[in-house]
Amino acid sequence: MNLKENNASLEGTRIIISGGGIGGVSAALALAQKGAAVELFEKSAEFREVGAGLQIGPHGWRMLEQWGVLDIAVNAGYLPKAIQFRDAVSGDDLLRLSFDEDFERHYGGRYLVIHRSDLLSILVDAARDAGAQLLNNVKVVDAATEHEGDCVKVKAEIKDQHGLRSVEAEVLLAFDGIHSTLRKKFISDQPVPSGYVAYRGTSSLAEDKGMSELEDVLGYIGPDCHFIQYPLRCGELLNQVGVFRSKNYFDAIDNGAVPEEWGTNKELSVAYKHCHQSVQSRVDYLWKDRWWKMSDREPLDNWKKGRIILLGDAAHPPLQYLASGAVMAMEDAACIADYAADYVAENGEVNWDHILDEVQAERIPRCTRIQTTGRFWGDLWHESGRARAIRNELFRAVSGTGWYKYADWLWRYDHRERAYVKNPDLGKMPEELKDIVGS
């Protein structure tokens, strides 16, 4: 398989990528397809993703298509028939959005769910086929932009089993995740804990009497918790995610303490007691040996320092509620490759200062909007009392294609339109939602 494009316009351009998650590898693929000489450094011994299922909305679907890996991803994943929301307490149906022909026509893509490690493998193989160098056991520990006369380059310190050494490139993409090393060069901030914890689990779907008919992405939403279920791997596996508010976390915070341990199995054992039996009965299927404390970071208004740019979770880790964290990183990857190639096509040469400026002009407002909306979206899922009942009625009122109006900004996005470059205000929360976020 040779995925390199005929129009290999970045031929000869040297690019370093720090981090071999979905975002970094996607960038390696997208840029190698444009002809760039890509070196990707991943500190782990192998390319793997923690977690289980991953949702790829139509905004991600179109990039998989563009990169030529859609068919193989679809074959490894699962195409749900719809997304459904139910009230976690009553079990009542609230909303169902069908991923049918109308959806595909409207969004230019379908909705795919796939095992994180399967998608990563597919992207790694494709990036290598396109000519990118992907190296394990190498960590980028530092980087700086250097000027030598008219020549600007980025020099990165990398560390592997042989020790430290330097590598040079025209640009460095820091896709090194929410705990990014390179972000520290920009700001000394910390992840913002949401106080919610996620448990995940996969189990055999075929033998699961209660669930074997499941064909949808099913989300139960309720006070202080939610629970997501969908098939994976052609329907062989059931993927489940239980997310709940940690009382231990908030109790400690309220007492002015830094919470020691939170989201433990003990908390899990009571987290769904107020929920419908169809949720409670599924808690046993979650893995108990590992849990994820959900955090994001405050949006950052600059991702670029010389020839270093933060991208993916290093730049804009969101909460998970819009199921778009991985797609955002893929959008970053597609955006930088396309904007660079567009620039070369127009000007006959590469100009990274200009390209990185354009990338962040597009991507910062887009990702800020997803980060802030993600927080709001989580709050909306976890409402209790009167707000919960009104939320339920709203969901019922817009069930079906009535939902499109809330999803269009997210799912119809195409970085090639440069919509946020043209109008950065698109990155702001809509006026009518500000009260929700602000209060």
Place this chain on the structure above:
Amino acid sequence: MNLKENNASLEGTRIIISGGGIGGVSAALALAQKGAAVELFEKSAEFREVGAGLQIGPHGWRMLEQWGVLDIAVNAGYLPKAIQFRDAVSGDDLLRLSFDEDFERHYGGRYLVIHRSDLLSILVDAARDAGAQLLNNVKVVDAATEHEGDCVKVKAEIKDQHGLRSVEAEVLLAFDGIHSTLRKKFISDQPVPSGYVAYRGTSSLAEDKGMSELEDVLGYIGPDCHFIQYPLRCGELLNQVGVFRSKNYFDAIDNGAVPEEWGTNKELSVAYKHCHQSVQSRVDYLWKDRWWKMSDREPLDNWKKGRIILLGDAAHPPLQYLASGAVMAMEDAACIADYAADYVAENGEVNWDHILDEVQAERIPRCTRIQTTGRFWGDLWHESGRARAIRNELFRAVSGTGWYKYADWLWRYDHRERAYVKNPDLGKMPEELKDIVGS
């Protein structure tokens, strides 16, 4: 004008009505049209209604039509083009429901607004034309059902300028209002204060530069307050109602005290400070010499004691949020007249025990539903914070005919279908709204 029906099936039946408000006079009209000998006693010196504008939804429209007073009521009132809700803080449009041909087809009637005293005058004239005796300065102070052999009658003590005397009839309808004297024979309950107070006012519309284009019923809803505006008297008058939460009331309650005075002008002067200028600027137009402390009562599960039945506000005073208090009393009036006539048509004689049982079997669940939903509806208008923003989005989502599904139970009601007799559960709040009411 002779409004007596040809099918005067209640000929010779003697009926006493206590209270000459819209409900009592409607009952006098409806029963006199069926041929009954109606005596109505009103303690005041004249038939008049306190307050100003009154909204008559299509559920009331059809009764005015049935009683032959629709045209004269429409000529005295105003037919708004639509009902609109706006957010009281931002001033933003939330919802608009047009009273157009589709509305009229769907609900079998239009939406009328009319001055309370104009409607009462029209009903008084029509009731007298139909042969009812309507007497002022007479108060029904007590009543009891008496059995003499097979003969059952109700004996009422009435008091006028000459002192006390007794009158007899086959049945007594207690339409004596929220502070009903006769309700005390059933239960020793008290009105339930909502802690909200209403200011009203009418002013000349034509000279009112900011408002002269108004053709709709316009409601601003916001945290702890709302503000209603609509034209009256063929558009000559502007009717305004400002309702707000009295801090004095709730502060006193929180301190375990019985609030002395609440809802004063001083409270009014700050009640809309958080609202949009288009609301704040209208407060000056409200009457300051009088205000109404809004109360309802708990639903009662029996309205009938021998031959005495509580109806109208004496039986089921609602909060004003569904704008149906007067129509509920008109429904009671139409219901008792029609059920009595139906019984005679079927059985050749009147049987008041049976008829009153059927009336309350129909009316109690219907009115209970309006009372409980009215409380919920007020809470929904006055939401703040996140619940307000979700409510706004819900209103936007169902703007237009999407609203029908919430109004059908209220506005498509026809007592002749005996829907609540057949299914008393219709009187319960829908399952999905219980959480709102309960919390």
